[in-house]
Amino acid sequence: xxxxxxxxxxxxxxxxxxxxxxxxxxxxxxxxxxxxxxxxxxxxxxxxxxxxxxxxxxxxxxxxxxxxxxxxxxxxxxxxxxxxxxxxxx
Numbered sequence: 001x002x003x004x005x006x007x008x009x010x011x012x013x014x015x016x017x018x019x020x021x022x023x024x025x026x027x028x029x030x031x032x033x034x035x036x037x038x039x040x041x042x043x044x045x046x047x048x049x050x051x052x053x054x055x056x057x058x059x060x061x062x063x064x065x066x067x068x069x070x071x072x073x074x075x076x077x078x079x080x081x082x083x084x085x086x087x088x089x090x
Contacts, residue, residue, distance in 0.1 A: 004029040010040065 006020075006029045013020055013033050024031050024045055031043040051062040072078060079087075 005032050006030070007032045007034055009033075010035045 004027070006024070008020055008031055010033050013031070020031055021043065023029070024043060028045055028048060030045075030048075032039050033041050033043065051058055053059050
């Protein structure tokens, strides 16, 4: 499940912060805050990133992702830090 992104200038965000946050929570969208069209930070609804439910248990969807990731590592399907840096041109 991917989260939609809404781009907002830092000045606009600062002037209408509560409205943007309310809209982000309601629509489950990520806010990407920009300064001169460069992302400087993001605001993400907590329920999209917090891996526990209201009872303090790890969400089943997160457990499935963890098990899939472990299976990928066991099968050798992963990238090293150096491979990622080379791919990104860093």
